[in-house]
Amino acid sequence: MQASSRAAETLFIAATLGLLVFGCHRGPADAEPPTGRVVLIGGRLAPASGVEDGEWRKVAKDDANTRFSGLATITPGNVATLRVAWTFKTGIARGHEAAPLVVGSTMYVVTPFPNRVHAFDLKAPNGTPKWTYEAHPEARAQGVACCDVVNRGAAYDDGRVFFNTLDDHTIALDAATGRELWNTKLGEVARGETMTMAPLVVKGRVLVGNSGGELGVRGWLTALDARTGEIAWRAYSTGPDADVLIGAAFKPYYAGDRGVDLGVHSWPPERWKIGGGTVWGFVSYDPELDLLYYGTANPGPWNNEQRVGDNKWTSGIFARRPADGSAVWFYQWSPHDLYDYDGVNESVLADADTPNGPRKLLFHADRNGYLYVLDRANGQVLSATQFGHVTTSRGVDLTTGRLNYVAEKQPHVGQTVHDICPGSPGAKDWQPMAFSPKTALLYIPHNNLCQDEEGMQANYIAGTPFVGEAIKMRPGPGGNRGVFSAWDPLGAREVWHIDEDLPVWSGALVTGSNLVFYGTMDGTFKAVDAKTGALLWHAELDSGVVGQPITYRGPDGKQYVAVFSGVGGWAGAVVPAKLDVTDPTAALGFVNAMRDLPQRTRAGGTLYVFTLP
Amino acid sequence: MTSTVATESTPDSRSEDARLERELTDTWRLCRGFAGWFCETNHTVIARRMLVTAFVFFALGGVEALLMRLELARPDNHFIGPDRYDQLFTVHGSTMMFLFAVPVMQAMGIYLVPLMVGARTVAFPRLNAYAYYTYLIGGVFLYVSLFTDTGPDTGWFSYVPLSGPQFSPGKRVDVWSQVVTFTELSALSTAANLIVTTLKLRAPGMALNRMPLFVWAELVTSFMVIFAMPAVMLATMCLALDRLVGTHFFNSAVGGDPLLWQHLFWFFGHPEVYIIFLPALGMVSSIVVTFSRRPVVGYLPMVLSLVATAFLGFGLWVHHMFATGLAELGQGFFTAASIMIAIPSGVQIFCWIATLWSGRLVLATPLWFVFGFVAIFVVGGLSGVMVASVPIDLQVHDTFFVVAHLHYVLIGGAVFPLLGGIHYWFPKLTGRMLDERLGKAGFVLTFTGFNLTFFPMHLLGLHGMPRRIYTYRAATGFGPLNLLATVGAFVLLAGLLVVLTNVVRALLSGRDAGPDPWQSDTLEWSVASPPAPYVYEHLPCVAGRYPLWEGIRDCVVEGMDPRQRQVLVTAALDAAPDHVYVLPGPSIWPLLSAVATGVTFITMIFTPWAVPLGLALGTVCLVGWFWPRPPHEPLLAEQP
Amino acid sequence: MTGALDPASTQALAISILWWVFFWTGLFVFAAVLVALVVACVRGRRRARREGSAAEAVPERSLEQRRERAVLAATVLSVVILIGLLVASIVGGRYIYGNPSPPLPVKVIAHQWWWEIQYPGPRSSDLVVTANELHLPAGRTAELELQAADVIHSLWIPNLQGKRDLIPGHTTRLSILPERVGRYDGHCAEFCGLEHARMELPVFVESPERFSAWLTAQRRPAPAPSTPEAERGARIFTKGPCAMCHTVTGTDAAASVGPDLTHVASRAWLAAGALPNSPRNLRAWLSDPQRLKPGSQMPPTGLSESELDDVVHYLGSLR
């Protein structure tokens, strides 16, 4: 880590920050040549929290959500010889979106429903299981999981493993023995609530949120005491200020976000109670500012005509204090979201040195197709640049912070609007990007999907879907449904990209040796050069990859790369759930874009661990 | 020129005439026996069948109307209920429009036009038979479906999306759309037939400006049919495709438009009114002239009015759609067009009054019906001017005011003249005279009943009663006027029953009519009543508009071969003889083709395999139909 | 009886004046034609009696010309009259679109077979959603935005304005400037299926004060149940069949395929004018809607007698 940290500090990046801040109005084309400097806060934090390099203690490796590992044993030069070290079959044929954790000599994985936790002893050969925990969630929870019965990973802190179950329990296990320490029920399956996110532990608080924005669930982020499992605070994403934990400290940057009880008054009467804004993405944390960052999901129902108003505080990002949850600022990516553009995508935190001094930044690739650079201290948008094909909006007004929607693309009840790009899964969905301080580039797995859409009256019946849009997705321009790209956030430009036929639904991983790993839904796991995007190595796995790859140093000193294969999730549900590909609206319209997937891969669930020979 | 035109007949030709008559009778002999029933193509036979069929449908439509009137007689009535009521008014409207009014007017044309223009028959006798059978099958199918609970229930203009696949499940609207498509096929065939008959088979000398006004009316109507019917056939086919195949012509969700249906439908629907009403004007002209005992005042304005009506009739369909909120400027244009169409109708009424004014009136029953027609039709016309005005239309559109208006126009403008025409031509059709006293009693009752039924509807509409409601609350106060209308409907029924009694009595024991009981002016009265199958022993030729009054009965065409079904083809404008054409004889193929058409259209409702099946059947039928005739029946007769 | 000839708004007044112009003109024309017909008849008959009824194939030329001139004169006169009517119609038409600012926006959505009415407010949360009852303030133009949820309907309030169709896929508009306070009947005027007959819309034109009081009351969420019966009824409502289709704002019942029932007890009529709103009628409606409005999309609830009592009690408390 020391080496990589130094490397990072010596890196100069694409644009001066001052010019960036004041020049955004002129657009990225006018940006000056690189003179600014970016510093990873993750890099600085690592020694402070005492994490040994070579471990993977959090789903995103660090609180800044970088998915960057300094390990460099596997290099562009030798990656071609990478081979399977061992595998583990979970016995569950659903979407495996989780990231394994590696703490010391133990690897922890959490499976999709029924949410088993497996611990592997890495000192023993070939992934010998250490213990297994069965959560036994309620079967009926499967019926309210909008987009496959996935789980996105566990969290480790202080000898405990924390994870969520589909039926709304957060469970703490003894990391050594797999014994259940506490088990807190946080939501109601009968109201449509599920939990799929990976928790984040900050200062003894386990942060978890709910899923179910397609079922009229009211979203929240909850902090649990890591020792007892008691609820420390809960911040709702809709409703009165008291519920949202908006108090005196709340200082949003833009005027549109200031006012009393906007979470009530930006909705039709009482609709905030079933208004979505769930929290199921990744949470980031900046210890210096002592702020949590997380996105809120789409407002419900999708049919926007049933919820006139800005629908605060959905499809936006909150900065909160971990201690009491009080909101510090908020910014809404998609006010009055029209297309299920959840705002939950992860935020990568990084610092930039500028001629005017250091700036604390936040990078966020939103579903609405823009890559945002925010000042994470106050929530100001510094730039917002299209990174995918967008027809639904014409840029972000940096004076008001508002997204400029294209009126003709607004969905209406009883009328099909064509060529909505990006489609509902957005230019990028949950699949997390990686950030390398060495190259100062973001590695973004994303989609290239458009859709035709017709609004329909959504009928709220508690515990059943509350959507109100009929959707047919199709590939975007070029015909490829996915893209993997390297993005220079301060230069606001794409450096290279790889067209993938299928949406890139897996996470990304970048290493200190400038290797980038990601998987595709037809089951190929790839390593590419972080500077050029050249394909260096690939392996065919038994099922499509929608998991998050990680890398770690084993007790034997070798560098390993691990990833789940097991196609599923919203994009891949057509395979494990055997959806009927002749219905274009199946899986909320995703099936129309994935008709060929059942022929290209099969359902499965295997953990793959690779290493050099 | 292949025939000779003689200006006078040979005086000593009694035995020659007898031979001629024998040969003609032999050549034009009607088919006999059970099979002959299905082979017959003689136009008088087919027209009589068509008339009877149309009046049967009129009676059925009337029964439906009476049931509806019973349902509406009291507030909160549950005599019929919504489902049945919707089927009743839909089938009533469709029957009256598609199965009665158009066919009956065409039947009168088919019967009378060849007689009036001095032809032996229509230009395409087999097509004529085919048209009749198609119409019959369509009508029977509609009623079969009504009796099997599959009666269409979306109104006679079946607005989408109510009549679309989602809101009208089952086969009800499919039945309607297919019935409309193929009864209009029948109407189109007949129209083509009438146009060619009128333009090419007129007696030598009957230039266009000497044609009887009734023939003019049928000619203009037939042209309107040719331009209007394809629009509705297109619309109903699109509807059938939407419903059966899953196309999206009218699905606004994916870019179709429900207003497209309204445009297509009313582009047909408004001219339809004139299609029904122009032949009736022709009948009125015939009756007025005959019973005024003088030529009509203003022949040229009358003809021009007919033609003008036909043109204007296509320019005002949008006044059925004012409430859809179209652009104001467009509305102004269509208001102007709708108001201006009153002018040609007005001109004709003025001409008739002028004719009566200076005539020597014979107040026979047909003329009474004409008087009734004028009184009712003027009311209907004036309320028509009201609905042409956008603001007024927005109030009265789709209310009972419009129901009253359209019945004043259609019953007043078409049924009264038709009844007058039936009374007038009954002797020609049957050889019997109707009873004058019963006829006049029938008129008084129908006239009174009609006004009792429909006049209150104007008030109901103005007071807020929408159309097509199966019941209403007592508090609305619609009760008394509705009861009055129901009573009126039964008086109207009584009147029509008197007319029917008169007809039956006359058929059983009516006075013998003779060829020309009314001392009329037109050629049909120069032949026997009812006419022989060959109609004219010698084809006549004419030198004026009123041949029988001008005393030129002796001008005939000579040189036609009586052993062939020959007709004389003349020039379209001046009717100069051109050549002789030999018509085909009786045939089973028109019936079989109609059955094939019917089977195809009906099966199409249930399976797409009907299309290949229909193609196969259609091919077989056409081959049979056009199988070359034996050599002794040459297509073009060579004359020495 | 009320109706188009009893105008209570600027627009309806303009139309009724126009109607009377057309009516008197029409009556004059009708009388003239009938008189001419009768005179012609009498003269023609007299002539026949005098001269016999032999046909006259070639009439006297000068007489014929006189007749033709008379026809021409009558035609010219009718053209003049018709042009007059056309001008009147266009001038009168101006008044039905009249639109002084600021209008009161109202959204009307027609369903098979009921009316959804929305009054947007300054904030999203001020939206009022009600059903089957239109309230308008006197003296202020209401701008109605019309939409259809399923098939074509037509909104017609004869005392206030001509009708306007509500067409799926189109948005149409209708302006009304009510002048006289009172209750007026509205009705769906375009055939829209089985219960077209029972798709009425009672309209209340109120003084501006009463109207804003009504609007304020409608903006409040539904009152919490205050009696044990009402509490039981609320539970049955939100957990049972009712919540599959209906909304009572502030409760778990937030379905929207049926009319919003938040303030159902404040309404004068049930089921789009099918019957007056009274506990007895409500109970009858809930137990067997298909008898009262056959084909309506409200199914029988299948509740027991006591459950029905509780639900009626609860709904009766929603003022």
Next chain:
Amino acid sequence: MRAPSLLLLALLSAAGCRRERRSFSEPSPLQARVERAEPLPSGEPLSHFLDNAWAVSEGARLFGWYNCAGCHSLGGGGGMGPPLRDGAWRYGGAPADVHRSIVEGRPNGMPAFGPRIPDYQTWQLVAYVLSLSGRLRLDVEPGRPEAIAIGKPPVMVSKKLPSAEPLPEAP
């Protein structure tokens, strides 16, 4: 002409009467049997729904209204719930099985609608669900809706209704 038309009339009345009948207030002829878990008859009472175009189209409306489409998707291709248009059934595809699934719910997430939907509407839903995999008579199947185009399953599966034996549950 009369004899053939009478014959035609007789034929059509046999085919048409039941197919188009619309009764708005449905008795629940089958509810008692279902409550007692008796085998269902295959004759008249079921036919009252399964062979009736009005019942099937009402089922289509309710499929949307009661949010069935939310999980099983508008065209029955599935999503949160399993597909219904592919002719494969986890809990048996006989009318009684489908009815039971709606009324009682199923453990993997299908809610129980029994207490909230009148029985006749449940049968209408059953009829529509069976129509999705082409198991009903062609002449009662609903046409395309006035909505975004979805299309029919490309292959018609067997018209034969499966028996009421529940199939082994999918792993």
